[in-house]
Amino acid sequence: MTQAAGTAPLDGVPAADQTDQRVLVASQWQLIRWRFFRHKLAVISLVVLGAFYFVAIFAEFVAPYDPTDFREELTLAPPHTIRFVDPDGNFHLRPFVHPFKKTLDSVTYAAIFVEDETVMQPLGLFVRSDPYKLWGLFESEIHLFGLQDPDARLSLLGQDTVGRDLFTRIVYGARISLTIGLVGVAMSFFLGILFGGLSGYLGGTVDMVIQRIIESLRALPTLPLWMALSIALPSDWPVLRTYFAIVIILSTVGWTSIARVVRGRFFALREEDFVGAAELDGASNLRIIFRYLLPSFLSYIIARLTLAIPQMILGETALSFIGLGLQPPAISWGVLLKDAQAIRVLALSPWLLLPTVFVVVTILAFNFVGDGLRDASDPYTHV
Amino acid sequence: MTETSESGVMGDRAIISVRNLVKHFPVETGILRRQVGVVKAVDNVNFDLNEGETLALVGESGCGKTTTSHCIIQAQRPTSGQVFFRLGDDEPMDLTQMEKGELKGARRNIRMIYQDPYSSLNPRMTLLQIIGEPLAIHRMVESQEELRVRVADLLRLVRLDPSTLNRYPHAFSGGQRQRIAIARALSLSPKVVIADEAVSALDVSVQAQILNLLKELQHQLGLTYLFVAHNLAVVKYEADRVAVMYAGKIVEIGETEELYTSPRHPYTEALISAAPNPDPDTKHRARIVLAGEVADPGNLPAGCAFHPRCRYAEDRCRQEAPELVDVGGSEGQSHFSACHFAESLELTGIAGGLQSEKRGNE
Amino acid sequence: MSQSADPDLERHAAVSGGPSDSLLTVRNLQTHFFSREGVVKAVDGVSFDIRPGEILGIAGESGCGKSVTSQSILRILPKNGKIVEGEILFNYGDRTVDLIQEDADGAVLRDIRGKEIAMIFQEPMTAFSPVHTIGDQIIETIRIHQQVSKEEAHEQALEMLRRVGMPSPARNIDQYTFNLSGGMRQRAMVALSLSCRPKLLIADEPTTAVDVTIQAQMLELLRDIQADLGMAIIMITHDLGVIAELTDRVMIMYLGKEVEHGTVEDVFHRPQHPYTRGLLTSIPKMEPGRVEIEPIEGAVPSPYAMPTGCKFHTRCPDYIEGVCEKQDPPLVEVARGHEVSCYLYGGREGLE
Incomplete structure (x- = not known):
């Protein structure tokens, strides 16, 4: 179809609004926002991610228990069924659980947990249980939810191999697993913009050298590289230091793709007439970079970064799973999954695999958001 | 070319004089960037752009017209040659010898309009920012308020509603965008505007608006235009003088009417003949259809570059490259042609035969 | 594949309608594009017919629907484009088929495309695969549509390349x-498009991206080959010069509507519709002396914000208030074979 004349059609902006005053004076970011919000899956994913990050930030408050507190008698207890109807068929507005009674299987001598239907333990919001210090600052005992009886244990997603609450540990694990992607991507972003920008702006020999380095790095298989690097980490390092070391390891390869994108956009944009026109206007190099080049590809880079986060998360999960990443007592989703390595677990305690669900949901959500951002990142359809 | 006066390097009325302009692009190959050839994009071009006139550079793609215009404003640095620019009675300055800082001043007076109004306006800036950008860079305004007033004036100048200055380019159609580009070009009150295929991307009905606007602005502001185009009919309407380029060289230059009615170079004759005319009566006219394609500037034929396609070519054309010489126009005007047989050939322009037929019909 | 042997084709016996002497008859064609932003009526009720051996021009500015019209005929519309109404009757063998009723990927259209109706585009590279020789592609096209040996097809391909003036x-x-x-x-x-001697050639802006001397070669080639092979041509272009040089009849379109239709002589010398007149006065002429040009005011409206009534009334110098914005003006015949869609020439009786 020949491109229609008239005002340039903007993708994602409803036809009826095209002549709307708001659209005529809408900046790039407004147009991107409107376009992004038309991408339903991306918006839902964004809400999911927002909820996850909220949980991660307020982990102490959201998690009903202390992540290290263990109850031996509840080792490998399954998730509770949350009920509204008691054994007599009466409906209760407030949900409740039956506590577990532990018996031994007469043949295998394995522990069997049965619900004790004679006892009802109601759930509540803002209940008291294990004391904590939020961000190491504010002392409290109030948790978002839990059983009203401070001594009873709600097993929302089951208990782990030493009787720690899995849901609590997943919530705490989100802290590391969700931020490692962000910090890693921030590192990659910094390195990528720096080297990609140098490559694209200076060109020539610098460009060639940087491109060869990038190609060499990308030629290395990632997992063996990460493994080699993490084996070199001293095992007595504190959790925080290991965490940053892992981030740096993950970024060694991550920045290369960002650098390539930045370089490519740089070259493409230099061909745009409006950049040439700015040069003829007498604009300085810095002015051209900050006023013309950066705003033109920032949105695009952000979209690319969003799509790079899942790789970081998967990287951390993989390293920790094979035991080369973070080590207990650090809690990450990868560390939690290490518990699920034994085949016995899969058969008897499948809930130990639940951290995978969170990994998958997070990665899908990041991918959807990234897709939405990428589609929205250039709201100007060129003829 | 011999228009230079005794007083110096420039013609008397010239505001820009292009002398022996050459732009070669090396053809490189392999990792070691070994040069294996050269593309002679602009090959010894000479002309004067006189103050207040519209000079058109016409030719087919690859003839070097756009590269010439870029070399004038130093968007591309020429391989050799000079581009003299003179402001009023000042001494001419050679733009090719200037550093970036010095050029900033000269470029205030030589501005450019691009072909594609979708690529030439930054979509992320408002009209105020786009048109005000040169004013801000050259520190020609004291305050934001003054900038608004100046930009509103410029919008009025190009017949756009000044209340639209907070809008982004996406709110405008192609023709309106080209008006914005013109307003930006005029914001520094330049002397010379280079229009590089400025109307080629527009629909005919809008193209006519822009052509007329450029003319009005020229009268109003005393502008000088270098009008780079490939459409002969548009050039005929817009230009006072026309320079026809072929394979990096000017092959003919003269007053528009003179050049169109009595061309003195076989290539010009063929171009005029090939241009489709929206008049069905001329349908069955004898047309000169050139065989073959435009000469490859990376591999030019010997002698006159046009000779393989020229129906008048003789042995001399295959051996000796013709000089651009004044063959004399009517009423003492100069008319230059680079053809060995410019004096003897009887070439047909737009008046030939066609005129009488047309009259009979109306 | 031989057409009579194909049972799929046999089903499509003559459909009624359409003047018997016309090769292709388009009636009230409406092609719309559906997107998240809304519906664009790219072609909004266009009718024309073309007789064997005739050259018809379709002209208009960007967004007028001229290319979509041609894509509709061959049913090669982009995914979001849909023919919502109308008839495209093609005289096929000794019967007439309505191309709209056929499956776009079915046997009938596959057989018609390339064999009966061929198309050439603005960008020649898109017509060819870069990994096969020109000859192979022409031979393959011939052998798809005709039962001939490889050697015969090779001969035909050579002949066609010679006819189109390939140097060797x-x-x-x-x-x-x-x-x-x-x-x-x-x-x-x-050469590729004509290799099966189609009855109709659709040329969609074939000279837009080329230089004027190459354009002249192309126009001469089309003229010669048309005289030689006698096929009908639909020439789609925004360049009225090309229309005047090549075609017998012309249809001027604006925003999906047909505004004027007639012989080139009628339309160019006696233009009736204000839009046609505006277009003609907008074009600088290759004539001696100063000829002023007069642009049409304003810009083509956005396809999402189409004006009511006559689509041109927002830019029209002869706009009649209270009439033009009400309803689409009907086509009025102002002279034999010269139709105009404008209230200046009647059709107001229909308005209340």
């Missing part, structure tokens, strides 16, 4: 498109 057909037949210059590619594309 025997060598060119084994070349790839990237070996050819722009003008040669254009010729090769014409």
Whole structure:
């Protein structure tokens, strides 16, 4: 179809609004926002991610228990069924659980947990249980939810191999697993913009050298590289230091793709007439970079970064799973999954695999958001 | 070319004089960037752009017209040659010898309009920012308020509603965008505007608006235009003088009417003949259809570059490259042609035969 | 494949309608594009017919629907484009089929495309695969539609390359498109499209991206080959010069509507519709002396914000208030075979 004349059609902006005053004076970011919000899956994913990050930030408050507190008698207890109807068929507005009674299987001598239907333990919001210090600052005992009886244990997603609450540990694990992607991507972003920008702006020999380095790095298989690097980490390092070391390891390869994108956009944009026109206007190099080049590809880079986060998360999960990443007592989703390595677990305690669900949901959500951002990142359809 | 006066390097009325302009692009190959050839994009071009006139550079793609215009404003640095620019009675300055800082001043007076109004306006800036950008860079305004007033004036100048200055380019159609580009070009009150295929991307009905606007602005502001185009009919309407380029060289230059009615170079004759005319009566006219394609500037034929396609070519054309010489126009005007047989050939322009037929019909 | 042997084709016996002497009859064609932003009525009720051996021009500015019209005929619309109404009757063998009723990927259209109706585009590279020689592609096209031996097809391909003025057909037949210059590619594309001697050739802006001397070659080629092979041509272009040089009749379109229709002489010398007149006065002329040009005011409206009534009334110098914005003006015949869609020439009786 020949491109229609008239005002340039903007993708994602409803036809009826095209002549709307708001659209005529809408900046790039407004147009991107409107376009992004038309991408339903991306918006839902964004809400999911927002909820996850909220949980991660307020982990102490959201998690009903202390992540290290263990109850031996509840080792490998399954998730509770949350009920509204008691054994007599009466409906209760407030949900409740039956506590577990532990018996031994007469043949295998394995522990069997049965619900004790004679006892009802109601759930509540803002209940008291294990004391904590939020961000190491504010002392409290109030948790978002839990059983009203401070001594009873709600097993929302089951208990782990030493009787720690899995849901609590997943919530705490989100802290590391969700931020490692962000910090890693921030590192990659910094390195990528720096080297990609140098490559694209200076060109020539610098460009060639940087491109060869990038190609060499990308030629290395990632997992063996990460493994080699993490084996070199001293095992007595504190959790925080290991965490940053892992981030740096993950970024060694991550920045290369960002650098390539930045370089490519740089070259493409230099061909745009409006950049040439700015040069003829007498604009300085810095002015051209900050006023013309950066705003033109920032949105695009952000979209690319969003799509790079899942790789970081998967990287951390993989390293920790094979035991080369973070080590207990650090809690990450990868560390939690290490518990699920034994085949016995899969058969008897499948809930130990639940951290995978969170990994998958997070990665899908990041991918959807990234897709939405990428589609929205250039709201100007060129003829 | 011999228009230079005794007083110096420039013609008397010239505001820009292009002398022996050459732009070669090396053809490189392999990792070691070994040069294996050269593309002679602009090959010894000479002309004067006189103050207040519209000079058109016409030719087919690859003839070097756009590269010439870029070399004038130093968007591309020429391989050799000079581009003299003179402001009023000042001494001419050679733009090719200037550093970036010095050029900033000269470029205030030589501005450019691009072909594609979708690529030439930054979509992320408002009209105020786009048109005000040169004013801000050259520190020609004291305050934001003054900038608004100046930009509103410029919008009025190009017949756009000044209340639209907070809008982004996406709110405008192609023709309106080209008006914005013109307003930006005029914001520094330049002397010379280079229009590089400025109307080629527009629909005919809008193209006519822009052509007329450029003319009005020229009268109003005393502008000088270098009008780079490939459409002969548009050039005929817009230009006072026309320079026809072929394979990096000017092959003919003269007053528009003179050049169109009595061309003195076989290539010009063929171009005029090939241009489709929206008049069905001329349908069955004898047309000169050139065989073959435009000469490859990376591999030019010997002698006159046009000779393989020229129906008048003789042995001399295959051996000796013709000089651009004044063959004399009517009423003492100069008319230059680079053809060995410019004096003897009887070439047909737009008046030939066609005129009488047309009259009979109306 | 032989057409009579195909039972799928046999089903499509004559459909009624359409003047018997016309090759292609388009009636009230409406093609719309559906997107998240809304519906664009790219072609909004266009009718025309073309007789065998005739050259029809379809002209208009960007967004007028001229290219969509041609895509509708061959049913090669983009995914979001849909023909919502109308008839496209093609005189096929000794019967008439309505191309709209056929499956776009079905046997009938596959057989018609390339064999009965061929198309050439603005960009010749798109017509060819870069990994096959020109000859192979022409031979394959011939052998898809005709039952001939490889040797015969090779002969026909050579003959066609010679006809379109390739400099040395025997060598060119084994070349790839990237070996050819722009003008040669254009010729090769014409040779490919004409290899099965179609009855109708649709040329969609074939000269827009080429230089004026190559354009002149192309127009001459089309003229010669039309005289030689006698096929009908639909020439789609925004360049009225090309229309005047080549065509017998012309239809001027604006925003999906047909505004004027007639012989080129009628339309160019006695333009009736204010839009046609505006277009003609907008174009600088290749004539001696100063000829002023008069632009049409304003810009083509956004396809999402179409004006009511006559689509041109927002820019029209002869706009009649209270009439033009009410309803679409009907086509009025102002002279024999010269139709105009404008209230200046009648049709107001229909308005209340």
